[in-house]
């Protein structure tokens with residue numbers, strides 16, 4: 138991959154974009170075909186879940202301009218919402234002017250939980266477990282030889298006392314497991330199930346639940362970017378003439394928008410939803426478990442006891458806009474749908490990632506870019522303008538427009554500021570008359 142910048146991509150036809158992607162990416166024609174055919178066969182799907190009757194598709198777009206840790210990357214995004222791919226690409230372009238995204242991850246440590254009930258003395262049992270820690274870790278470590286071969290395995294054991302709950306007190310044992318390039322649910326759940334009899338013998342209690350925690354706060358991904366303040370200046374044409382925004386105005390507007398999310402959970406939920414627009418789209422494109430990522434993100438956002446923003450926005454000493462994002466990122470590139478879904482394999486190959494950590498670093502960068510796109514729009518001209526033109530296209534299609542008529546019907550609705558199916562039908566009739 139030499140560059141993630143492809144000029145004019147947005148205005149190309151579907152076929153032209155496919156041809157450009159074939160030139161710009163390391164994917165072979167059969168690999169690229171995974172996105173034209175939908176990738177997954179019904180037969181393969183039949184082995185993935187129960188009661189299969191078919192497949193369900195989503196649009197797959199490519200976000201441009203991303204530079205993560207100095208490397209250009211074309212980012213596949215599977216999402217039904219207009220403006221998301223364009224927003225990410227545009228913000229990646231602004232971030233590029235400040236050196237792109239710098240991203241890191243912690244070690245890929247997942248937490249497996251064991252709930253130990255019917256324990257006579259919780260504090261005594263807790264210490265007994267610590268006394269047997271080495272032995273418990275050795276047992277957990279031997280469970281997955283493949284993971285061990287790749288450097289993974291059991292890392293730590295922690296015991297928490299829950300003093301009071303609807304069933305009284307109990308113990309929670311956390312098994313910290315390095316899952317390397319896997320999402321890790323299977324490895325961690327298996328390890329917890331295997332350790333349970335030993336934990337029961339040590340504590341005299343009963344191990345009830347044995348399952349990983351989606352609050353993967355030992356497996357974090359972090360990204361930051363600096364947007365040169367001059368890059369934020371822009372002008373836009375409205376009904377009332379040309380509106381001009383200085384870079385400082387936009388920067389301060391974004392910081393004030395962030396402050397709203399930092400202070401108010403009602404706004405933070407929407408702010409974080411904007412981040413997840415970017416995160417989930419890549420998580421889905423790579424065949425990862427987006428429910429796990431969602432659960433982890435929102436639990437992490439509430440870790441202080443008050444739900445707040447996952448990102449921060451402020452300025453540096455030179456007055457440039459600085460954004461940061463930190464969140465759990467339990468994604469894998471081996472096993473599960475990432476391995477059996479041809480479109481997910483194509484997505485991983487397109488990004489050139491060799492480890493789950495590299496994938497996590499790209500995903501968190503896309504989340505930050507997406508957050509910036511939303512805040513920039515909200516802090517200036519409002520979100521509807523950008524949204525409306527693509528939404529109008531969808532309404533035009535729903536009204537029966539095809540080919541060139543889609544754009545014609547959509548533009549007229551946007552110009553009239555009436556984006557409704559009944560109006561689309563009328564315009565379509567007029568154009569076809």
Ligand code: MEV
Nearest residue numbers: 407408410411511512520
């Ligand atoms: C819409 O999908 C996402 C936004 O609501 C995010 C935000 O408000 O920050 C635009």
